[in-house]
Amino acid sequence: MKFRPFVLLTMALASLSGFPVNAAQTQSHDPETGTTTWQTRVHGVTLLLTQIPPDPARAFYFNRGFPLQAVERYATACVFMTVLRNDAAPGELSFRLDDWRVQSEGRTQPPTSVEAWMEQWQALGLTEAAQIAFRWAQFPPEQEYAVGEWNQGMLTTGLPPGSRFDLIARWTVAGKTFEGTLENVVCAR
Amino acid sequence: MSFVRAESRMKQGLFTFMLACMAAFPVAVAVAAADLPPLTQGLTQIAEPKPAPALRLVDLDGREHDLADLKGKLVVVNFWATWCPPCRREMPSLESLRTRLDKHGLVVLAVDVGEDADTVFSFSGQLEPAPNFPLLLDQDSKAMQRWKVKGLPTTFVIDPQGRVIYRAVGGREFDSPAMIEALLALTPNH
Known part of the structure; x- marks a missing residue:
């Protein structure tokens, strides 16, 4: 098989660490649930966000003993089912959600932290069972994934329903920082 | 009880009932059809x-x-x-x-x-x-x-x-x- 020089150059560039290999973002809509999923694969890592509309979020937490006030506060905080998966990174990755960024209308902030929510639930006097369910249903605040490892959990941006934003996810492999971005993501209404 | 308060209570009761009904299906349903990652086959x-x-x-x-x-x-x-x-x-x-x-x-x-x-x-x-x-x-x-x-x-x-x-x-x-x-x-x- 023969390769043209520019093809070889492209392949060589693609093999360099830091080059956004397979970084194309995809978007799909599920007519059955009415939700949209945004997904990208970059540096051997898959990042995926699926809208969780307010009604299913309300149902989930109401069913776990949350009072209406708490249910409403969370369900309207722009909730996403989030997946980060190490498919083929050059080693074990680690991340902290505090390092991720949500960019919307010129403002940049990290996703709402699990700790911030837990403080609210404690202040509201939620039962231990409700707090445990909440804590472990969230996307992990920090985690390490060897190749093949992944988690799926809920993540909130704190933006109003219908907001548009970019999510920048960051992780490190062997001390080197990588980024994956999902652009023009929309909070469910 | 005033009509407004009665209506408010009725609405709250209806809302609670609706949530209870929705609770019958988990949030997983809302994302079930999403393109979820395959289950891994290694350890x-x-x-x-x-x-x-x-x-x-x-x-x-x-x-x-x-x-x-x-x-x-x-x-x-x-x-x-x-x-x-x-x-x-x-x-x-x-x-x-x-x-x-x-x-x-x-x-x-x-x-x-x-x-x-x-x-x-x-x-x-x-x-x-x-x-x-x-x-x-x-x-x-x-x-x-x-x-x-x-x-x-x-x-x-x-x-x-x-x-x-x-x-x-x-x-x-x-x-x-x-x-x-x-x-x-x-x-x-x-």
Whole structure:
């Protein structure tokens, strides 16, 4: 098989660490649930966000003993089912959600932290069972994934329903920082 | 009672009823059709195996199970919850794994986090195949914390000497040929 020089150059560039290999973002809509999923694969890592509309979020937490006030506060905080998966990174990755960024209308902030929510639930006097369910249903605040490892959990941006934003996810492999971005993501209404 | 207050109470009651009805379907439904990652078919080897943390919990019938009593067996410890979508996806494959390898000395313990016996029992009845391994209750999540689990599901493989030799963060296809072969080689009676 023969390769043209520019093809070889492209392949060589693609093999360099830091080059956004397979970084194309995809978007799909599920007519059955009415939700949209945004997904990208970059540096051997898959990042995926699926809208969780307010009604299913309300149902989930109401069913776990949350009072209406708490249910409403969370369900309207722009909730996403989030997946980060190490498919083929050059080693074990680690991340902290505090390092991720949500960019919307010129403002940049990290996703709402699990700790911030837990403080609210404690202040509201939620039962231990409700707090445990909440804590472990969230996307992990920090985690390490060897190749093949992944988690799926809920993540909130704190933006109003219908907001548009970019999510920048960051992780490190062997001390080197990588980024994956999902652009023009929309909070469910 | 004023009409406004009565109407407000009626609305609140209706809202509560609607939420109760919606609670019948989990949030997983809302994302069920999403392009979810496939269940992984491999395990992550622990570079320096260490003795497993203590694990002594009751099952759905109130019977106590102690990991320390399972020395000499290959034990798969799976932390999960009924509301966790990848946990639900992988659970039937754990039973399939147990069916194939129990005669070789493999034992599965599934530790449910933060839920009561009724909830877990109700869910397990929906599974096909139904789990025939102990479903343990870690209602205060203390065991999960002791095992330093950061997300669900997380699974550990404990060798016959009681050491943690493999881990799996995220959903697995435990009955894939590769997994069966790898775990069979670790069983005491293979």
